Amino acid sequence: MSSRVRIEVPEDSGFGLTHLPYGVFRPSGGVPRVGARVGDSVIDLAVALDDPMFAQPSLNAFMTQGPQCWREVRERVRAAAESELPAAAVHSVRAVRSDLPVEVADYVDFYASLDHATAMGRIFRPDGEPLLPNWRHLPVGYHGRAGTVVVSGTELGRPHGQRRTDSGAPDFGPSRRLDIEAELGFVVGVGSPLGRPIPTGDFGEHVFGVALVNDWSARDIQAWEAQPLGPFLGKSFATSLSAWVTPLEALAEARIALPPQYPEPLPYLSDSAPWSLDIALRVEWNGQLVSTPPFSRMYWSPAQLLAHLTVNGASTRTGDLFASGTISGAERGERGSFLELSWGGTEPVEVNGESRTFLADGDEVVISASAPAVGGGRLTLGEVRGRIR
Numbered sequence: 228m229s230s231r232v233r234i235e236v237p238e239d240s241g242f243g244l245t246h247l248p249y250g251v252f253r254p255s256g257g258v259p260r261v262g263a264r265v266g267d268s269v270i271d272l273a274v275a276l277d278d279p280m281f282a283q284p285s286l287n288a289f290m291t292q293g294p295q296c297w298r299e300v301r302e303r304v305r306a307a308a309e310s311e312l313p314a315a316a317v318h319s320v321r322a323v324r325s326d327l328p329v330e331v332a333d334y335v336d337f338y339a340s341l342d343h344a345t346a347m348g349r350i351f352r353p354d355g356e357p358l359l360p361n362w363r364h365l366p367v368g369y370h371g372r373a374g375t376v377v378v379s380g381t382e383l384g385r386p387h388g389q390r391r392t393d394s395g396a397p398d399f400g401p402s403r404r405l406d407i408e409a410e411l412g413f414v415v416g417v418g419s420p421l422g423r424p425i426p427t428g429d430f431g432e433h434v435f436g437v438a439l440v441n442d443w444s445a446r447d448i449q450a451w452e453a454q455p456l457g458p459f460l461g462k463s464f465a466t467s468l469s470a471w472v473t474p475l476e477a478l479a480e481a482r483i484a485l486p487p488q489y490p491e492p493l494p495y496l497s498d499s500a501p502w503s504l505d506i507a508l509r510v511e512w513n514g515q516l517v518s519t520p521p522f523s524r525m526y527w528s529p530a531q532l533l534a535h536l537t538v539n540g541a542s543t544r545t546g547d548l549f550a551s552g553t554i555s556g557a558e559r560g561e562r563g564s565f566l567e568l569s570w571g572g573t574e575p576v577e578v579n580g581e582s583r584t585f586l587a588d589g590d591e592v593v594i595s596a597s598a599p600a601v602g603g604g605r606l607t608l609g610e611v612r613g614r615i616r
């Protein structure tokens with residue numbers, strides 16, 4: 228008879244039974260498969276639930292099933308986590324390798340933080356209005372590169388490209404102004420057909436869950452190329468995604484009303500259900516905490532982002548990822564990019580005793596986050612970690 232084990236969840240774990248995020252992992256020598264994280268353990272769902280839907284290298288086959296299936300599986304995972312499991316169904320999170328949890332279909336990045344948009348306006352247009360005229364009327368965004376979304380822990384090479392110089396002509400070489408953007412990503416489980424926008428009220432019917440994002444940005448490449456069509460090679464070299472996707476249901480206690488929106492958005496953007504989220508982020512640079520961006524201050528809610536993304540009739544697919552844009556608060560210590568933290572490179576940040584502006588080779592950035600958990604305490608979102616080679 229095979230041995231059975233019971234998972235111990237430490238009292239202060241951010242991965243308790245009311246969280247249960249999903250990811251894709253490889254046991255030592257094994258093939259990738261879907262797991263749920265409980266405490267410091269990963270449950271192999273194909274084994275524990277005896278269901279081939281989880282013997283897959285991504286969450287997509289599960290996500291496409293829809294909210295009723297998501298709820299049922301969550302109940303089954305919780306029951307499994309509380310019972311004795313076959314030893315073959317439980318792995319230490321430290322003994323497995325994480326893969327990208329989602330086969331990313333399309334990737335869209337927004338610009339939904341008022342504090343971030345205002346700070347960027349002040350840095351780049353110090354003599355003008357910080358916000359451009361469209362900003363309070365629609366969530367500004369762009370389509371990014373799905374194929375270069377990588378899982379947390381992936382090391383990055385410094386991107387090369389045409390860099391803006393003070394002479395007016397560009398030069399070519401490795402980015403000198405390599406930056407991060409601390410963001411929250413939303414993963415679409417159930418897609419929508421061409422020609423049918425997703426109203427704000429249907430957010431929970433389509434979105435499977437939430438994961439942290441680091442939208443790496445080469446500011447010197449971006450500053451030269453992005454006019455007039457917006458982000459391109461300064462962004463597309465890599466976007467890091469957490470290995471764990473937190474189901475929307477786990478964030479029920481974190482849902483809060485949006486800050487006031489003025490002027491009142493057009494009817495298709497009106498959002499009666501509170502879909503802002505009280506999620507507190509932390510940005511660590513080489514192990515030192517440098518910023519604590521609050522998602523609770525975001526101007527546009529994720530339901531408004533999805534409604535806007537589809538209002539022209541654009542379809543969505545299982546695995547679509549849309550990110551909030553840099554999350555910044557009003558205070559200096561709440562800014563979600565180093566461009567803002569160092570105010571365009573003019574106000575260096577002290578990191579472990581060194582005066583710093585942008586990323587140096589060998590630097591590591593870890594973005595983490597926590598939110599109120601259902602039933603009390605706090606849950607911890609899966610971190611997003613990345614190091615520059």
Ligand code: CA
Binds near residue numbers: 337408410
């Ligand atoms: Ca971004």
